Amino acid sequence: MTEHSHGGWGKAPVQTRSERFASTSHDAFPEVTGLEAEWKLSPVERVRALIDGELDGAPYAILYPESAGTTVEWIDRTSELIGTAGTPEERAAANAWSSFEKALHIxxxxxxxxxxxxxxxxxxxxxxxxxxxxxxxxxxxxxVLDNRGPAQLSENLEIVLDDDAHITVVSVQQWDDPALHLASQFARVGRGATLKHIVVSLGGSVVRVNPSAHLAGEGAEAELLGVYFADAGQHLEQRVYVHHEAPHTRSRVTYKGALNGDGARTVWVGDVLIGPGATGTDTYEQNRNLVLSDGTRADSIPNLEIETGDIEGAGHASATGRFDDEQLFYLQARGISEDEARRLVVLGFLSEIVQKIGEPVLEARLLAALEAELVASR
Structure with a gap:
């Protein structure tokens, strides 16, 4: 709390992304009204139970194969591993943090x-x-974190890469249609380490995934990718944050989505902060949305803050539009029907992200799911 220049006490506006309030306590955050910057594009009342309600934090059933080089175990919430990647910056994430009994450690x-x-x-x-x-x-x-079936879930995910680690984390949201899912995903990337983080959101009524990557070690790199398909009445939201803290760090953010059907809604907000010590930073973020029908809405808001003048490069881009008529004409001129041409264009647009996962079976399943979305939306 600071005093405004015109007198009186109140909340001073946040001047930079890194100054946003953070806490693990639900009650430390004010009540969500839907007017807040981080909530004004979200269907707050549809997820009110996850923001303020009582949550079951007990361990749950998981399926996974034995894999060399990996261990999976439940750890107590008092473990020193908890809180090493980040801290909630909004009330729903804090509610989840306050409620879980044990954490799943991979x-x-x-x-x-x-x-x-x-x-x-x-x-x-x-x-x-x-x-x-x-x-x-x-x-x-x-x-790969593969989410399916019914759910009303609020959760936090922490990813910590020690020096020179190189890993990919894929979060797949293929929930049943009525599902609700709010997720904050924090990553801390050490010196010379590389994180590829991919969000795939297809199923669910409201799915809001907020990834953040802190490039804390010199030479750290992060590639944050996302693909989503919203159909009638579905709300899919992603708020991405990349904080370049150390020198000579690099990031690339690319999210692509398609919308079809009355009331289909997507939100993408991309924040990149280049801190004063992040000299030599190289960063670029982009979001592309393909609108397939009337009655849809895509919000796309890229933001870039630079606190040092000594960088390699920084930029951002955003575009939302309908089919490229030239592409359709080109395909139809070669004997391809209009429906097939549209299918090829959409799958070609979205498959760029899926094909970067690096796991052929999962890639094939997700491409089939995207094709099923297209068939269902005709």
Missing amino acids: HLDGDAETLTLTRTGLGDAPRAAHTVITAATGATGLV
């Missing part, structure tokens, strides 16, 4: 095999969850 060491962890039986009651992924020095690997 550890990667050496050249770890691909680990796919599946959650399918979370049920319809409001629930909290907390997951921590740690990668030892020099570790490599791919972790």
Whole structure:
């Protein structure tokens, strides 16, 4: 709380992304009205139970194969691993943080095999969850968090990469249609380490995933990717934050989405902060949305803050539009029907992200799911 220049006490506006209030206590945040900058584009009343309600924080059923180089275990909320990647910056994440009993810890060491962890039986009651992924020095690997079935879930995910670790984390939201899901995903990337983080949101009534990456060590790199398809009445939201703290760090953010059907809504907000000590930073963020029908809305807001003049490069881009008529004409001129041409254009637009996962079986499944979305939307 600081005094305004015109007198009187009140909340001073946040001047930079890094100054945003953070706490693990739900009650430390004011009540959400839907007018706040971080909530004004969200359907607050549809997820009110996750923001303010009582959440079941007990451990839940998970499915995963034994994979060399990985360990999976439940740890107590008092573990020193909790809170090493980030702290909630909004009331729903703090509610989840206050409510979980044990956290799921996934550890990667050496050249770890691909680990796919599946959650399918979370049920319809409001629930909290907390997951921590740690990668030892020099570790490599791919972790897939595969979410399906019914859910009303508010959760936090922490990802911590020690020096020279190189891992990929994929979060797949393929929930049942009525599902509600709020997630804050924090990553801390050490010296010379590389994180590829991919968000895939297809199923669910309201799905809001907020990834943040703190490039804390010199030479750290992060590639944050996302793909989503919103159909009638569905709200899919992503708020991405990249904080360049150390020198000579690099980031790339690319999110792509499609919207079809009355009331289909997507929100993408991208914040990149280049701190005063992040000399030599190289960063670029972009969001592209393909509108397939009337009655949809895509909000796309890129933001860039630079606190040092000594950088390699920084930029951002955003675009929302309908089909490229020239592409359709080109395909139809070669004997391809209009429906097939549209299918090829949409899949070509979205598959760029899916094909960067690096796990062929999952890539094929997600491409089939995207194609099913297109068929259902005709």
